Amino acid sequence: MNRIQNWKQLRVLGAVSVALTTLIAGCGGQEAAPSDKTPTAVGEKEAPKEPLKLSMMNMYYTAEPPKADNEAVKLIEAHTNAKLDITWVPNSAYNDKINATIAGGELPKIMMIASNKSSGIVNAVKSGMFWEVGPYLKDYPNLSKLNPLVLNNISIDGKIYGIYRSRPVAREGIIYRKDWLDAVGLSEPKTIDDFYNVVKAFATKDPDKNGKDDTFGMYEGRGMNGFQTILAWYGGPNLYGLQDGKVVPDFMTKEYVDALKLYKRMYDEKLINLDFAVVPGTKRQEAVNQGKAGLIISTLDDVNAGFNDLVKANPNAVLDVASRINGPKGERLMLYNGGYVGVYMFPKTSIKTEQELKQILGFLDKLGDKKLQNLFEWGVEGKHFKVENGKPTRTDGKAYETDINSIYQLRYDDGSQTDAGEDAAIVKKYKQMFQRNAEIAIANPAESFESATLAEKGSELTKIVQDARVKYIMGNIDEAGWNQAVDQWRKSGGDKVIEEYTAQYNKQKK
Missing domain, CATH: 3.40.190.10 (Periplasmic binding protein-like II)
Incomplete structure (x- = not known):
């Protein structure tokens, strides 16, 4: 797994900002207030008989994209009463594809945004491109249980604009x-x-x-x-x-x-x-x-x-x-990557009404059901696992990789409802570590903050520190040289970053 090692570098999706002025006009100035009526999840009695048609963009890490007839996707569609039209993009090209899609104006109804704190996405949110979903989460059995700490980490100006994809907090x-x-x-x-x-x-x-x-x-x-x-x-x-x-x-x-x-x-x-x-x-x-x-x-x-x-x-x-x-x-x-990797976000240009948004949130809520958590975790019984002594046991790891791991990026749940299985000893050990180590995970107090200076100078500022770190380790500079690099960072805009983050921290405390 790749880990972002820079200290809060914001990746700029340049074309996003360019496209905003042409797209925002169609988004509407204000969004409807949340209804008092409990929303209907897809598949319940009040839901349409026809499957909900959903377009989505997501990434894959496998050598080839998931096949169109992927069995797991079919099972997901059956459980959620939805028909999915998924655009699969290799992870190495994902941000560029998001950039181009927003610039082109034809947006899917669900966008998995990998760099949700990039300046382009933050500006898009503030300009009204995406639905705020925080007020609705309490009305859904699974979405209402999302971790408040992680929700805060994905927030922008204290508001929630998506459903995060959960990852172990101490990984x-x-x-x-x-x-x-x-x-x-x-x-x-x-x-x-x-x-x-x-x-x-x-x-x-x-x-x-x-x-x-x-x-x-x-x-x-x-x-x-x-x-x-x-x-x-x-x-x-x-x-x-x-x-x-x-x-x-x-x-x-x-x-x-x-x-x-x-x-x-x-x-x-x-x-x-x-x-x-x-x-x-x-x-x-x-x-x-x-x-x-x-x-x-x-x-x-x-x-x-x-x-x-x-x-x-x-x-x-x-x-x-x-x-x-x-x-x-x-x-x-x-605390690993803020406790999440990517966020599902919902463009207003493709989701026109609050009712449709609620239906889509209903789909995601059912995507977190125990049945589908077990599907992501174990696959299909008889093909990927069997039940022994009342517990699932992996039988075909290669088929699991092809069928399930290839679409794993669809998953957003934390695995809390999955059945405990007969894991290999090493798997059982690290899963126990994930649970036990959550209590010693250290959060980033600035995770949800924004910095105009970082948005403008993030790459330049990060390079100063990363270059000095390597030079120090290799002996090209001593501790005095390291301190000089830190001073250079501060004079090049770092002090302004500290000022911006401190102001937001003090405001949050009130």
Whole structure:
């Protein structure tokens, strides 16, 4: 999984803003007030007999788009009494497609917006392009149970303009070679020092016993996927934190420098790959598969996919996961991506009335029913799983990948209603970690805030910090040089960002 490592960079969808002036005129100046009448979910007695026709845009991560006759989609349509017309777009081209679609003016009724806090989308919301849905959520059995914290994270000016796609709030940790850990005589790391000692042993103690000095302890990519997790261990904030009454970015804290120093130590001692600054994040799993590295920091559920080549090359290889590392402020993890990945939003140009909006919200509410949560989780009984001792057990992982995983991005629920199954031990372990670790997840207090300065200068400001971070780790600048880069960030617009966020934080407190 890719993780956004920049500290709240807003990606600008340029053509969105260009198209706004031509589209907003047709959106209407005011939206209808919520009705007192409880809305009718699709499929109930008052609903139309004909299936609700719904156009949607969504992304896929698989090699090929889902097939038109996908069995799971047919089951979803049957359960929700809907006919879906889904435009599937590869994730690598998704933002560009959203940009072009809005510019073209022909919008589907449900748009999965990946970059919902980009300046283009925020401006579109403020201009009236999308329906506000917050007042309606209480009327639906599933939508009314959405996490208030995550709803706040997706809000714009305190209002809810979509249905977020839920993800575990504490999702990241260490994926490591358990057989290597046993080979070097160490136990699962519990502290930052333990973690360093494991990384060092994997790099220096010939964990694969081939008599060669050819392994790295940890493999890292140019996005520095592990940095925020290590920052959490040291007690740092989640992208932004409170300091002397102000909302400041994480890199202005002592804890951030502590994390930098650990990275620099591992780099100087050649415990991590020295080309990390130019290596794509996808190479991290490859390095583990090829026996080049002993661990990566990633989303824990990655351990369930992407490592088939490791077992093929080395049948004796064993992977394990760890998540709770005790640091100066105890055990901490970052709340992952605000607790969501993308938001379903509803254009007014394609949804003309409040009644139609309610029908579409009814569809989404039923999409979160227990039956469909189990469909996303397990697939079709007899094809993807069987029931043993009253619990579902996966039978055909390849068919599940083709039929279910290919359309997984349709899912927005948190999985709370799914049946517990006979998972593999490693899957059961990380699922328990997801639940248990939610209590130590650190939120970003500025998640729902906006910054005009970041919208204008976000890329420039982020580059200052990211370049300095790499230079510090590689020894091209010292701590004084790092502080100079922070000062440059502040003078280039950063102080204005702090001012904007602090004002919104103080307003929110009232």
